[in-house]
Amino acid sequence: MVFRRRFQKSVSKKPAERPWKDSELKIIGWCMRNKILISTTPDWKDEYNRWIVHININGRIHDDPKRYKDDEALEKMYEYYKYYYDKNKR
Numbered sequence: 001m002v003f004r005r006r007f008q009k010s011v012s013k014k015p016a017e018r019p020w021k022d023s024e025l026k027i028i029g030w031c032m033r034n035k036i037l038i039s040t041t042p043d044w045k046d047e048y049n050r051w052i053v054h055i056n057i058n059g060r061i062h063d064d065p066k067r068y069k070d071d072e073a074l075e076k077m078y079e080y081y082k083y084y085y086d087k088n089k090r
Protein backbone atom coordinates (compact mmCIF):
# COMPACT_ATOMS: atom_id res chain seq x y z
CA MET A 1 0.00 0.00 0.00
CA VAL A 2 1.36 3.41 -0.96
CA PHE A 3 0.65 6.53 1.04
CA ARG A 4 0.68 9.96 -0.49
CA ARG A 5 1.71 12.98 1.41
CA ARG A 6 -0.95 15.63 1.33
CA PHE A 7 1.06 18.33 3.00
CA GLN A 8 2.04 21.52 1.28
CA LYS A 9 5.72 22.10 0.82
CA SER A 10 6.85 24.73 3.32
CA VAL A 11 8.18 28.06 2.18
CA SER A 12 11.95 28.31 2.40
CA LYS A 13 14.39 31.14 2.21
CA LYS A 14 17.72 30.68 0.55
CA PRO A 15 20.53 32.89 1.86
CA ALA A 16 22.32 35.22 -0.50
CA GLU A 17 25.82 34.29 -1.59
CA ARG A 18 28.83 36.42 -2.32
CA PRO A 19 32.52 35.72 -2.85
CA TRP A 20 34.68 37.07 -0.02
CA LYS A 21 37.98 38.82 -0.69
CA ASP A 22 41.16 37.63 1.04
CA SER A 23 41.30 40.79 3.17
CA GLU A 24 37.70 40.22 4.28
CA LEU A 25 38.43 36.58 5.12
CA LYS A 26 41.36 37.67 7.29
CA ILE A 27 39.04 39.91 9.33
CA ILE A 28 36.29 37.27 9.57
CA GLY A 29 38.83 34.60 10.59
CA TRP A 30 40.27 36.82 13.32
CA CYS A 31 36.79 37.47 14.72
CA MET A 32 35.90 33.77 14.71
CA ARG A 33 39.13 32.86 16.52
CA ASN A 34 38.21 35.45 19.16
CA LYS A 35 34.66 34.09 19.58
CA ILE A 36 32.92 36.91 17.73
CA LEU A 37 30.43 35.21 15.42
CA ILE A 38 27.94 36.99 13.20
CA SER A 39 25.21 35.26 11.23
CA THR A 40 21.99 35.92 9.35
CA THR A 41 18.69 34.10 9.71
CA PRO A 42 15.38 34.63 7.97
CA ASP A 43 12.78 36.75 9.70
CA TRP A 44 9.66 34.62 9.30
CA LYS A 45 7.41 37.29 10.81
CA ASP A 46 8.37 39.97 8.28
CA GLU A 47 8.21 40.15 4.51
CA TYR A 48 9.49 37.23 2.48
CA ASN A 49 12.91 38.70 1.74
CA ARG A 50 13.96 40.08 5.14
CA TRP A 51 16.85 38.79 7.27
CA ILE A 52 17.95 39.23 10.90
CA VAL A 53 21.62 39.76 11.78
CA HIS A 54 22.72 37.94 14.96
CA ILE A 55 25.90 38.90 16.82
CA ASN A 56 27.34 36.26 19.15
CA ILE A 57 30.15 37.51 21.40
CA ASN A 58 31.49 34.88 23.82
CA GLY A 59 28.10 33.14 23.95
CA ARG A 60 26.00 36.28 24.36
CA ILE A 61 23.66 36.73 21.42
CA HIS A 62 22.45 40.15 20.31
CA ASP A 63 20.09 40.86 17.41
CA ASP A 64 20.31 43.87 15.15
CA PRO A 65 16.91 45.59 15.52
CA LYS A 66 16.75 46.44 11.80
CA ARG A 67 15.77 43.89 9.14
CA TYR A 68 17.73 43.65 5.88
CA LYS A 69 17.18 42.39 2.37
CA ASP A 70 19.38 39.63 0.95
CA ASP A 71 22.54 41.48 -0.11
CA GLU A 72 22.14 44.17 2.54
CA ALA A 73 22.26 41.49 5.26
CA LEU A 74 25.63 40.19 4.03
CA GLU A 75 27.05 43.70 3.81
CA LYS A 76 25.85 44.50 7.34
CA MET A 77 27.32 41.23 8.59
CA TYR A 78 30.72 42.21 7.18
CA GLU A 79 30.39 45.73 8.64
CA TYR A 80 29.96 44.20 12.10
CA TYR A 81 32.96 41.91 11.61
CA LYS A 82 35.06 44.92 10.52
CA TYR A 83 33.81 47.01 13.46
CA TYR A 84 34.79 44.41 16.07
CA TYR A 85 38.09 43.69 14.31
CA ASP A 86 39.05 47.39 14.28
CA LYS A 87 37.84 47.92 17.85
CA ASN A 88 39.81 45.02 19.34
CA LYS A 89 42.86 44.80 17.09
CA ARG A 90 44.46 48.09 18.22
